[in-house]
Amino acid sequence: MHNKRASKLSVIPLGGTGEIGKNLLVFEYEDSIVVIDGGVKFPEDELLGIDLVIPDITYLEKNRERIKGLFITHGHEDHIGGLPFILPKLNIPIYGTRLTLGLVQAKLQEKNPYPESLVHVIEPGEPIRAGVFEVEAFRVTHSIPDAVGYSLLTPVGRVIYTGDFKVDYTPIDGYNMDLGKLAAWGQEGVLALLCDSTNSERPGVTISEKIVGKVLREWFERAQGKIIMASFASNVHRIQQAINAASDIGRKICVVGRSMENVVNTSIELGYLKLPQENILIPSSEVGSMQPEKLLVLTTGSQGEPLAALTRMATRSHRQINVMPGDMVVMAATPIPGNEKLVGKTINHLYQIGAEVVTKEMGQVHVSGHANQEEIKLVIRLTQPRFLIPHHGEIRHQAGFRKIGQSLGYVDEDIAITQLGSRVELSPDRMEFGERVEAGSVYIDGLGVGDVGYIVLKDRQQLAQDGVVVVVAALSKSKPYKILSGPDIISRGFTFMKEADALIDGAKKDVIGSIERQFEKDQIEWGALKSNIRDSLSKYLWEKTRRRPMILPVLLHY
Amino acid sequence: MHNKRASKLSVIPLGGTGEIGKNLLVFEYEDSIVVIDGGVKFPEDELLGIDLVIPDITYLEKNRERIKGLFITHGHEDHIGGLPFILPKLNIPIYGTRLTLGLVQAKLQEKNPYPESLVHVIEPGEPIRAGVFEVEAFRVTHSIPDAVGYSLLTPVGRVIYTGDFKVDYTPIDGYNMDLGKLAAWGQEGVLALLCDSTNSERPGVTISEKIVGKVLREWFERAQGKIIMASFASNVHRIQQAINAASDIGRKICVVGRSMENVVNTSIELGYLKLPQENILIPSSEVGSMQPEKLLVLTTGSQGEPLAALTRMATRSHRQINVMPGDMVVMAATPIPGNEKLVGKTINHLYQIGAEVVTKEMGQVHVSGHANQEEIKLVIRLTQPRFLIPHHGEIRHQAGFRKIGQSLGYVDEDIAITQLGSRVELSPDRMEFGERVEAGSVYIDGLGVGDVGYIVLKDRQQLAQDGVVVVVAALSKSKPYKILSGPDIISRGFTFMKEADALIDGAKKDVIGSIERQFEKDQIEWGALKSNIRDSLSKYLWEKTRRRPMILPVLLHY
Structure with a gap:
């Protein structure tokens, strides 16, 4: 490695460590800064009235001229939701895969369109020069298509960040996680691995998204009335599988809820969602006149959000779609911690109406998008990194990741448990904590950014x-x-x-x-x-x- | 049955139906009213500032002179917590088993002592005359000792209410659920069964509390530093098993948290909790001077409640007990829906300190106290009731119970899905809904009862x-x-x-x-x-x- 002036590489998480949400990672070497992701986090209960939480980017604003680019791993809110607030302040080039940038641009256009000249579509496997860094995306499997991790070849060695991933050997879109590339880099030598630690407490491996398709199909076939399926809008794979199943059994499909419509439209436009027949989609205005047994409604509201479409249907306050006795409602998602009560309320309303409700407990209608313990071990074994840095997790998940590292022979000094603003300094044979940088949360309430403290x-x-x-x-x-x-x-x-x-x-x-x-x-x-x-x-x-x-x-x- | 004037038996849930919490059931036949339980419910998030929710007992106040007695199933808050507010308004005789009444009296004495002459300790199997009703308690197994269900022999037939139960064939205290009695009543003929439906969505059977004892023991043996175990204060069986395990491996025990101290003291006093050695309990003032590996702390805070002892220990704001790196914290409870985030916070704080945290995910350190589907089926088969009334559940649990009933051949008309204030009218061959009574929630905020609407x-x-x-x-x-x-x-x-x-x-x-x-x-x-x-x-x-x-x-x- 080029060890000129014994400079060090700094890895600085400004979001996504010690928490789930608002991911933002900074890599810094002398005059070069590269940023990965810019997400939002949904506010904790005690943040009364707050709509969104984004990372404090004071450090980036102060060092704006050194930033060579912002690379995006995938199109989930906790990775791109902060960009409408962050990008206008930085005005830097952004890089991402096609679907990811499509979703980002849809989001930016709602607020301020971002200059086209700064937006760069990348392909996994094509290295990009960003200051001293050579940045290369590699495919991962996750609960949204076109997700990638990044390798940064730096003057002190190669650092790999997985982004959000699971190891799905039967991905819906046929794009496998690039395990070969990880193994090749492992052979060459990897200085540090930053790894998704969300599911580090869960033993074994996650189940393939493909299973969900099979299970959905079985439920769909049993349905007597309308089928209503609620899921995360961004889970394009699951939506694809639901559409395929509905098409096979002769049901038309209506997509409702703003974020669901946005994602479905963008995905169809860019070719990530394929309609098995023409005219299979119908507008919600036609739902009332359709025979219920000929219909699948895809909707938001899987988290019981008070204003989401399913919640309004369940409380009979949706303008166009009514849940009727005998309808089947499939909750193809699990509640995010904190949302259990809201989801429970929606389920109770649906039972009250006389609908049949299908939840994860009754069959695999949801699987996690994050790697369990054995998948994390696989990635560590393939990349053989000198140092480990758990990312994308609360302290409990970081601690769980540390245990996994220990089980593979890493000692505590080789594993950095970071906090927001930690500066992890890496040289070819050392990892240590440097001086912290300003970091934290900025609250968004209505139009106000940061005026509620x-x-x-x-x-x-x-x-x-x-x-x-x-x-x-x-x-x-x-x-x-x-x-x-x-x-x-x-x-x-x-x-x-x-x-x-x-x-x-x-x-x-x-x-x-x-x-x-x-x-x-x-x-x-x-x-x-x-x-x-x-x-x-x-x-x-x-x-x-x-x-x-x-x-x-x-x-x-x- | 004596069918004079063709009067009907009314079953009226004033609490505990369409919800989990504030259980209160009313049985009425002509001039006789019998009440079962008087619980509290913890407020939903949107009930800002509210401390507790109790049932609206307007109907009971208006019919006070007809009430022959209030029978209590067991000493959990959702069955007894409303009594300090309800009893002073009614001044009626109360009946319950010894431990249950001990816990009720500890609670009443904090507010207003209740006249001793109105408090009657009962034994399962001894019928009590209450107006036209012959009321008989029968033992059930649950997550607190001395729990019972009730049979009411009425002029139109026998009605059985299970109370909260699971079928634990290896109960810690050796008192089995009285399945024989249920079978005998089933042979004689049972008009209606009111049944715990909390776990009606869960297949199979619940696991015996005894397993928890084995698992706790294994964890305790592995612990290097202090052991801190958080559980519901009322889970006397689990506390007994923790005490036994600690005693066997030479640890002293410190009990902290007001409700934990109350329950442990009452249980020791009445003989429901047995100390394997004298002087095994130590006061919290001595914890600081003890060797950590000689200590088990039993504490409240398993739900992440902001003011509970474990929460204060985790945030280093407990006056006498510090969590230290290397301590083991056993979360011997699962979060009640809605508490997941608070519990997660506590766990993160504990990891931050460097403690080892043991949760249900890592081994059976908690089991449910409620019957799963197969246990519910057993009780229905044994009692062979003409009609079914699911109780103690939200709508989803009532719907789950209805499905169980259907699987055993009951038709919809034989299963009453009630709401608060529903009047279910029973005659020997008919069940129908009568006129509803006033019912709902009364909010308690500070000293105010009902002034926050x-x-x-x-x-x-x-x-x-x-x-x-x-x-x-x-x-x-x-x-x-x-x-x-x-x-x-x-x-x-x-x-x-x-x-x-x-x-x-x-x-x-x-x-x-x-x-x-x-x-x-x-x-x-x-x-x-x-x-x-x-x-x-x-x-x-x-x-x-x-x-x-x-x-x-x-x-x-x-």
Whole structure:
């Protein structure tokens, strides 16, 4: 390896480590920076009102002129969803396979179209020069077509990032994972492997997507009424299999839900989704007039999302499609952790209507897109890396990956457990942590990017728990001090006030007490008076109700 | 059967149907009412700020003088947790087995002690007269000792309610489920079976609790440092097995977490938990000075509850017990749907510290306490009821139970799928739905029981999403109209205001516009002015931010 000036390669995860979501990896060597992916993450429950979370890219903005390109592994939201916010700030070339870029461009065009000159379609196996790096994509199998991992040939050695993958020996589109290439690189020598660790806690191997096709077919054949299948919009393989099965048994297909329509249209346009007959797709406006036993509806809503099409059908609030008794609803996805209750609600609504509901528990209508333990071992054995860096996982998954590494003879020092902003420094024979870079989360709420932070969220949490109480009073500005009007008490989200007359009277008395104690002073300290009102009333309401609403004193003076 | 005046037996679920939680069943025949259980339910996510949910017992309050008694199946929160709120309103005799009543009394004494004269310990197999009913408890196996189901011999026939059960042929305490009694009643003739349907979607049979003991023992033997085991406090069998295993390998035991301490103390006191050696329990104050390899900590927090002991240990905020690298944490429970993310967080914190975490995925450290499909079939076959009523389940579980019934030859008309407040009327040869009774949920928030309803919750949801904006202005009361002070804008939970000067200026202008349009009228309509300010400002803020904070106009006039 060219070891000029003993420079080191830095690997910096700005997203996707210690968490599932918002993947963004940075590779840096002297004047060259290469970025992989730019995803979103869906907000945790306590991030009230937040729509999306993207990585903090301050470090990239500061080093923009050194960035040679952004390479994308595949078209899932947690890998491309942040790009509409990230790319306009960086204005850098982007690289990806055809379907991936098709999905990215559909997404960018909704917000700001990105200059065509910066968008580069790549083919796996064709190396691309990006500063000092030679970047080469290799095919992986995953729950979306055209997914790749990347090899970066760097001055200190080759580094491989798998991207999201499973080892599916019978992929729906016939494109196998390029295990041969991984083995060849392994023979040449690989410095470090960054590997998908999502399923590192799961023993054995994942099941091929092909099995889902067989199972769907069996269920479809049994269906009496309409079939409605909910899945992730991006699972083009599964959608292809559902379309094939429906076509075979003489059903037409209606695609509903915005993201499902987007992905299906893009995939058909680019040739990744093949329709077995012409005119097999029908618009949702025609569903009402079709015989139910001649119909398959492909829909979003597999996660019970309140506004998704299936959820609206289940609650009878979809404009065009009704679920009827005897319809079969196939939930061809598992709930992402945190969504179990929402999904359960949808299922209950469907049973209430009298539909038959098919879930993963009743047969393999969903399989994971991520590698289990034995697949991870395979990739490690093929690439024979000197060092291991688990990526795409929470701490538990990183720890699970470390155990796998240990079982293959790696010692703790050879495995880097990173956090957001960690800088892993690699030289041909050493891996160590360097100085951390700025990293974290940026919250998106409505049109606001980053204007909702810790304090605003804390306030929302308090408001969510116990509501707000506004205290209004007008006081004379100068002596003799007196209360000119009020105090009045307005509350929202606190208690059903009509039943709380005594509580309000007590609250008013408490406020008057705080005001009169200030009147005794030579000069009214308005700031102190407000905080006295707040403290005293808060204590009073806690004693009476065991609740702590937010108290906002509004004082006017004349 | 005595069919005088052709009266019917009514079965009315006031809780526990169409939902998991707050079980409460009512049996009514002419002047006799018998109630079974009075549980709580933990609030859904959208019930912001709500602590607990209990059944609406308006119907029982209105018919109080006809209630002959309340019978309790077992000591789980979803069967007894509502009693501190329900019993003071009814003042009726209660019946239950010894441990169950011990747990109920511990709970009642925290709030209001219940008159001893109304509390009756019963033995399975001893019939109790309650109005026209002859009530007899029979042993079931479940994840807490001393659990029973009830048979009610009524003028129209025998009705059996299983309570929560599984068929465990090797129960830890040696008390088998009384299948013989069920068979005998089946021979005599059973009118209806109300059956636990929680696991009706799961094929096969549940695994015996005994297996958990074996698996725990294996893990415990492997542990190098402290062992910390988190489980439901009420799972006395599992706690017994953990204590036995710890004792065998020479570890002392520390019990932490309020509910765990309560249950363990009550169980030891009443003889349901047996300590294999004296002085095997140590107080948490001594944990710090013990060798970690000589210690087992039994703790609450298996659901990731933010304030539970394990959660505090994992975030290093427990006063006396620290998790150290090399400690083993056994999660001897599965997350209740909805708690997956919280549990995942705790697990990640534990890995971060460097602890080994053992979950159900790595070995049978948890088994369900509810009957799977084959066990449900067994109970139906033994009791041979004329009619089936699934209880203790959401709609999906009731539908699953119906499928089981169908597989045994029951037709839809023989299976009643109830909702809260349904009245199922039974005569010796007929089951039909009668007039519904008042039923639903009562929310408990702090000291308030029922004062937080739909409007308050809607307000909390809006506040949680986008915060609150208070608009304050003082106007002259009469002509010439002018703005004496303001408008001022105060917001909380909306946006980080320091960066929003332009937004605030725009908002003020918008409010001034609304006010001045009112000034043009002959007389200011204060109500209309407030709603104009609200509508116009809401529109303005939506356009600028895509958020809808709650807007509270406060207008003073002089």
